[in-house]
Amino acid sequence: MRHLAKKLAIGSLFRASDKVGGYLSSPSRKKTLALKPKTSSNYIFSTFYFIRRIMNPRLFLNRQYLFEPVDNSPLVLFRMIFGFLIMAEAWGAIFTGWVHETFILPDFTFNFIGFEFLQPLPGAGMYYYFGLMGLFGLLVMLGGYYRLTVSIYFLMWSGVYLMQKSHYNNHYYLLMLLLGIMIFLPAHRYASLDVWRQPARKSLSCARGIYVFLVVHIWIVYTYAATSKIYLDWLLAKPIKIWFGAKQNYWLIGEVLQQEWVHYLVAYTGIFYDLLVIPALLWRKTRLLALLLSLVFHLSNSVIFQIGIFPYLALSFALFIFPPDDVRRVFSSTNPRWKKPKP
Secondary structure: OHHHHHHHHHHHHHHHHHHHHHHHHOHHHHHHHHHOOOOHHHHHHHHHHHHHHHOOHHHHOOHHHHOOEEEOHHHHHHHHHHHHHHHHHHHHHHHOOHHHHHHHOOOOOOOOOOOOOOOOOOOOHHHHHHHHHHHHHHHHHHOOOHHHHHHHHHHHHHHHHHOOOOOOOHHHHHHHHHHHHHOOOOOOOOOOHHHHHOHHHOOOEEEHHHHHHHHHHHHHHHHHHHHOOOOHHHHOOHHHHHHHHOOOOOOOOOOHHHOHHHHHHHHHHHHHHHHHHHHHHHOHHHHHHHHHHHHHHHHHHHHHHOOOOHHHHHHHHHHHOOOHHHHHHHHOOOOOOOOOOOO
């Protein structure tokens, strides 16, 4: 009886929630809201309703919603950008001297515990290693033997990550996770060499749950980035002061970067940006503004900190937040449009 009463209580709670949600999204409610002036209270009400909708676990556990087919343009375009970036990461490591500095010069490398068997190849071996990785990245971009090439790149990059930690960067760990995820995604089902070789593989759609999973994954990354900055030294902008102190010779902005107010601005902007950018991108009313701020934020990081492909990879995540039809219309308007089958 107690178990039955608990089930009835929970069911009543969900029914009440559904009634409120239905009222908020009903035509009469929308018409009422449209007639009201856009006061701050309206915006606050809309914000709380938006948060309630996106944080509702029933939405993410709804099989019909997650497996609903949607246009796969964002996923295909991300594969192209991702493949180009990992190709640039591998070949760029050679031409910038990172491979020489990290694997050729040192007599000893610090492995992650349990991976001492991973050692740099002798002589010029690591140059060939990264050159081959870049080739696999190119094939990922073109969608050629996609699952095989992205799997090999994942294993080779994991080896690079685990065989040395003196040049540790959390972006390298994120890239390893993304490579592992991309193995299982059908990102090669359109505009790829695989489809050219086997036209039967061609598809213009994918499950909506793929985009939901990737957005949640990205949200975790940004949320952790925000919370990890909440400690005394960061709040006093000390790391920023140290980093910018080495950049006073930068053309045009070197002197500006030495100002104390700039250090505090960068420190606190970083916290609030990481914490709020994904909700701002998900909400239609703030999406374009959030995208503009993201461009400024990540391109500034690329110029000032020179942190490789990560700023451009982070910008490409926005593809999964915009409606898939809009992505196709902007980037590939001449290609066939996926149409949802009639029930």
